[in-house]
Amino acid sequence: xxxxxxxxxxxxxxxxxxxxxxxxxxxxxxxxxxxxxxxxxxxxxxxxxxxxxxxxxxxxxxxxxxxxxxxxxxxxxxxxxxxxxxxxxxxxxxxxxxxxxxxxxxxxxxxxxxxxxxxxxxxxxxxxxxxxxxxxxxxxxxxxxxxxxxxxxxxxxxxxxxxxxxxxxxxxxxxxxxxxxxxxxxxxxxxxxxxxxxxxxxxxxxxxxxxxxxxxxxxxxxxxxxxxxxxxxxxxx
Amino acid sequence: xxxxxxxxxxxxxxxxxxxxxxxxxxxxxxxxxxxxxxxxxxxxxxxxxxxxxxxxxxxxxxxxxxxxxxxxxxxxxxxxxxxxxxxxxxxxxxxxxxxxxxxxxxxxxxxxxxxxxxxxxxxxxxxxxxxxxxxxxxxxxxxxxxxxxxxxxxxxxxxxxxxxxxxxxxxxxxxxxxxxxxxxxxxxxxxxxxxxxxxxxxxxxxxxxxxxxxxxxxxxxxxxxxxxxxxxxxxxx
DNA sequence: ACCTGAACACCGTTCAAGT
DNA sequence: ACCTGAACACCGTTCAAGT
Numbered sequence: 001x002x003x004x005x006x007x008x009x010x011x012x013x014x015x016x017x018x019x020x021x022x023x024x025x026x027x028x029x030x031x032x033x034x035x036x037x038x039x040x041x042x043x044x045x046x047x048x049x050x051x052x053x054x055x056x057x058x059x060x061x062x063x064x065x066x067x068x069x070x071x072x073x074x075x076x077x078x079x080x081x082x083x084x085x086x087x088x089x090x091x092x093x094x095x096x097x098x099x100x101x102x103x104x105x106x107x108x109x110x111x112x113x114x115x116x117x118x119x120x121x122x123x124x125x126x127x128x129x130x131x132x133x134x135x136x137x138x139x140x141x142x143x144x145x146x147x148x149x150x151x152x153x154x155x156x157x158x159x160x161x162x163x164x165x166x167x168x169x170x171x172x173x174x175x176x177x178x179x180x181x182x183x184x185x186x187x188x189x190x191x192x193x194x195x196x197x198x199x200x201x202x203x204x205x206x207x208x209x210x211x212x213x214x215x216x217x218x219x220x221x222x223x224x225x226x227x228x229x230x231x232x233x234x235x236x237x
Numbered sequence: 238x239x240x241x242x243x244x245x246x247x248x249x250x251x252x253x254x255x256x257x258x259x260x261x262x263x264x265x266x267x268x269x270x271x272x273x274x275x276x277x278x279x280x281x282x283x284x285x286x287x288x289x290x291x292x293x294x295x296x297x298x299x300x301x302x303x304x305x306x307x308x309x310x311x312x313x314x315x316x317x318x319x320x321x322x323x324x325x326x327x328x329x330x331x332x333x334x335x336x337x338x339x340x341x342x343x344x345x346x347x348x349x350x351x352x353x354x355x356x357x358x359x360x361x362x363x364x365x366x367x368x369x370x371x372x373x374x375x376x377x378x379x380x381x382x383x384x385x386x387x388x389x390x391x392x393x394x395x396x397x398x399x400x401x402x403x404x405x406x407x408x409x410x411x412x413x414x415x416x417x418x419x420x421x422x423x424x425x426x427x428x429x430x431x432x433x434x435x436x437x438x439x440x441x442x443x444x445x446x447x448x449x450x451x452x453x454x455x456x457x458x459x460x461x462x463x464x465x466x467x468x469x470x471x472x473x474x
Numbered sequence: 475a476c477c478t479g480a481a482c483a484c485c486g487t488t489c490a491a492g493t
Numbered sequence: 494a495c496c497t498g499a500a501c502a503c504c505g506t507t508c509a510a511g512t
Contacts, residue, residue: 024494024495024496025495025496047484047485047486048485048487049484049485049486057496057497058496058497058498059486059487059497060488060496060498061495061496061497063487063488064494064495064496068486068487069486069487116357117354117357117358119403119407120353120354120357120403120406120407121354121407122407130432130437130440131437133440134436134437137439137440137443138438138439141439147442147443147446148446148449150446151443151446151447151449151450152449152450152455154447154450155404155447155450155451155455156450156459158400158404159397159400159401159403159404160396160400161400162399162400162403162404163395163396163397163401163403164396164400165403166353166356166357166396166399166400166402166403167392167395167396167399169357170356170357170358170359195367199371200367200368200371201371201375202370202371202374202375202378203367203370203371203374205384206374206384206387209384209385209388209389210388210391210392212385212388212389213388213389213391213392213393214392218389218392222393261475261476261477262476262477284503284504284505285504285505286503286504286505294477294478295477295478295479296478296505296506297477297478297479297506297507298476298477298478300506300507301475301476301477305506306505306506
């Protein structure tokens with residue numbers, strides 16, 4: 001949505017995405033395939049050689065469209081954010097808008113097994129990520145929230161969202177069955193309760209409560225709480 | 238401090254850590270060297286072959302003490318937590334105790350360039366990490382905080398801490414000079430302010446405020462705020 | 475029990491060459 | 494301009510062998 005930050009365009013020629021990938025390679029075609037590999041097989045399986053093989057091309061052909069592997073990863077992360085387009089919804093109330101945006105951000109980052117690893121290893125969300133920050137700050141400014149407050153609230157929301165992904169992501173990666181919230185809660189609880197009770201008396205006792213803290217609505221509740229603090233003017237010293 | 242979770246013991250024989258690493262290898266000697274490599278050269282340079290070379294040994298010798306590379310990474314993460322020993326301080330007030338614990342956790346994870354990547358790729362903090370959770374829950378229980386509240390507060394503190402590391406870690410990695418808080422603030426601010434102003438009017442305007450949100454005391458303030466919510470009984474619906 | 479050497483199936487990347 | 498082939502310097506890991 002809106003003007004793209006990279007010069008790349010989606011291939012719109014006569015043959016678009018036909019199976020077997022005919023026509024010349026484009027940067028976007030390379031990135032799209034790379035994202036497919038990440039989604040279907042995980043980041044650690046994304047390899048220049050494998051990517052080339054899936055595109056039916058020599059490993060070196062990819063270097064025409066991508067500077068090196070780091071550039072490939074940057075591109076994939078940016079494509080991920082572009083496709084997720086987390087601010088593309090129409091909540092009217094500013095609080096609902098903030099919550100929905102960060103809920104989508106979290107889902108996006110959790111869906112791709114290695115998105116967080118990508119963020120942590122690269123040093124930013126990329127241009128598309130900057131676009132999200134821009135949109136959030138604009139919304140807060142539009143509501144008349146002072147600059148310092150807006151920056152503070154954005155930073156807290158983003159921090160909490162990334163933290164939540166860091167907490168939950170590795171768990172989800174273990175087993176696709178854990179996408180189901182009930183199954184997830186049962187497993188997390190069991191993980192704690194099955195620890196040696198003598199060594200970890202608290203952990204074994206708190207299994208159910210710790211599992212509950214991983215629930216999606218616990219995240220949503222905290223995001224809303226953080227967002228709400230934006231109304232208060234100067235209070236934190 | 239306290240009984241170790243792994244059976245491993247620090248080598249205390251006649252020749253302890255002499256240069257050139259004499260005597261037979263031990264799991265702990267291998268892990269210690271691996272941690273050195275991570276600290277001095279970064280995680281991505283931690284390689285079984287390089288590790289072997291630094292230990293003056295054949296690559297395969299390492300497999301006597303470590304199942305595979307994943308096991309090596311788990312071991313290093315555990316060693317990291319063991320050495321940091323974030324609960325080994327004596328704040329008396331429970332609030333101060335919580336804050337100090339998570340401040341130390343953050344510093345520990347930020348200090349090692351790849352600690353977060355380790356956590357995100359492995360699926361837990363390891364046994365030593367569990368020990369930290371145990372200690373935090375014990376402290377909260379001792380204060381008479383109900384189980385559900387204790388789990389909730391711990392989860393929030395941990396989430397926020399990991400998020401903070403995810404936000405700041407990649408920035409610090411770019412340049413060692415950024416360890417200095419003032420230099421860091423200046424650079425973060427410049428990064429935002431130098432963006433194309435037409436595309437990112439908010440980001441360029443909010444540079445100073447966004448940079449301020451990355452300050453250590455902003456983190457400390459939020460941690461304290463989260464910890465304080467533990468006093469309130471049943472309020473969140 | 476502990477270590478080594480050679481080998482296998484991979485990596486990312488460079489360079490010279492093809493069309 | 495775009496792609497290929499061969500090569501280089503690496504990976505993790507297996508297997509048979511040494512002491």
